[in-house]
Amino acid sequence: MIEMTGVSKSFDGIRALDNVSAQIREGSVYGIVGTNGAGKSTLLRVLAGILKADSGSVRIDDMEVFENVPAKERLCFIPDTPHYFTNARVKDMLDYYEIIYPGFQRARFKDLCGKFELDLNRKLSTFSKGMKKQVFVLLGICAGTRYLLCDETFDGLDPVVRQAVKSIFIDEVMNRQFTPIIASHNLREMEDICDHVGLLHKGGILFSRDLEDMKMDIHKVQYVIMNPVKEQELSEELDIIKKDTRGNLSCITVRGSQEKITAAIEAKEPLFYEILPLSLEEIFISETEVIGYDIKDIIG
Numbered sequence: 001m002i003e004m005t006g007v008s009k010s011f012d013g014i015r016a017l018d019n020v021s022a023q024i025r026e027g028s029v030y031g032i033v034g035t036n037g038a039g040k041s042t043l044l045r046v047l048a049g050i051l052k053a054d055s056g057s058v059r060i061d062d063m064e065v066f067e068n069v070p071a072k073e074r075l076c077f078i079p080d081t082p083h084y085f086t087n088a089r090v091k092d093m094l095d096y097y098e099i100i101y102p103g104f105q106r107a108r109f110k111d112l113c114g115k116f117e118l119d120l121n122r123k124l125s126t127f128s129k130g131m132k133k134q135v136f137v138l139l140g141i142c143a144g145t146r147y148l149l150c151d152e153t154f155d156g157l158d159p160v161v162r163q164a165v166k167s168i169f170i171d172e173v174m175n176r177q178f179t180p181i182i183a184s185h186n187l188r189e190m191e192d193i194c195d196h197v198g199l200l201h202k203g204g205i206l207f208s209r210d211l212e213d214m215k216m217d218i219h220k221v222q223y224v225i226m227n228p229v230k231e232q233e234l235s236e237e238l239d240i241i242k243k244d245t246r247g248n249l250s251c252i253t254v255r256g257s258q259e260k261i262t263a264a265i266e267a268k269e270p271l272f273y274e275i276l277p278l279s280l281e282e283i284f285i286s287e288t289e290v291i292g293y294d295i296k297d298i299i300g
Ligand SMILES: Nc1ncnc2c1ncn2[C@@H]1O[C@H](COP(=O)(O)OP(=O)(O)OP(=O)(O)O)[C@@H](O)[C@H]1O
Pocket: 011, 012, 014, 015, 016, 034, 035, 036, 037, 038, 039, 040, 041, 042, 043, 185
C-alpha cells in the first residue's frame, strides 16, 4: 500500500501540494485527475521519491520512499516526457531497464514490442511522440515492479493502442501484485480503467473514492410519463441533478439507490423507462457539486 500523510511541497513560494493525504491500496487502478498545474506531476514525483516533500510522509509498503532503495525498487515511474539516451535504440533501453529493475521481463518486453510493431533496433529519436510513449509504457509494465506511476500516459496514444495498454494493465493487476497509478487531466482517459479516482485541485485532494461506490449512488434514467401531474410529482420526489426533456421523453441524472429511483418511476405508471450508463464525467459533476465545486472550474 502507498500511504501519503499531510504531504506538502512548494517551489519558490508556489504551493504545488498542500497537505495531501491519500491511501492507494494494492490491486486497484488508481487515477489522479486534475487540471494543468493542479499538482499531479509533483504528486507522482514525490511518490516516486524523486522529490522530497517539505513536510509529511510518503510510505510504500510501510517504508519511507525518499532515498530508500528497497522502497524505490518497488516502483517504476513513467514521466510525461520520458528520458532516453541520445542515439539509444529500443534494445538499449531494454538493457538499461534490465540493470535497474532486477525483475525485468526481457522476453515479455520483446514479445510486446513485436505485437505493438515497435522495432527493437530502431533509435528512439526516430519514433513519433506516441510511439516513444508506447515503448516506455511497455518498459514500465515489464519492469516487474509492484507499482507503476504513469504521468499522462494515455495522452497521445491512439485509441487502439490505448485499449491494448488498458487490457495489459487489467491483466497484470489480475495476475500479479501490480498497482498502476495514472495521472491525467482528462477524465475520459480514466474511464473504464480506474477502480478508484482522486481529484486533485490546487494542490489538495478534493475527494478520493471507489468508482463502484460512486456508481451505486447516482443514476441516469430516461422515461416517458404521459401524465404531466405525475411527471411533476416525480421531479419533486427525486433528488435530480440534471434533467433534459425532448417532447415526452425525459432524461434525468439523479442521486439515490437504483431501487428507490425505479420504484418512484414505476409508481407514476410510465409508458417506458430505462437505466442508462453514466460517464465518469457525469459522476464527477455530482460528486463535486456535493462538496460545493463546479466541475467546469476543475476539469477543463
Ligand atoms: N520545478 C518546479 N519549479 C517551480 N514550480 C514548479 C516546479 N514543478 C512544478 N511547479 C509548480 O507547481 C504547480 C503544480 O505543477 P505540476 O507540474 O505538479 O502540475 P500538473 O497537475 O502535473 O500539471 P500538468 O497537467 O500541466 O502537467 C504548478 O503551479 C507549477 O508551476
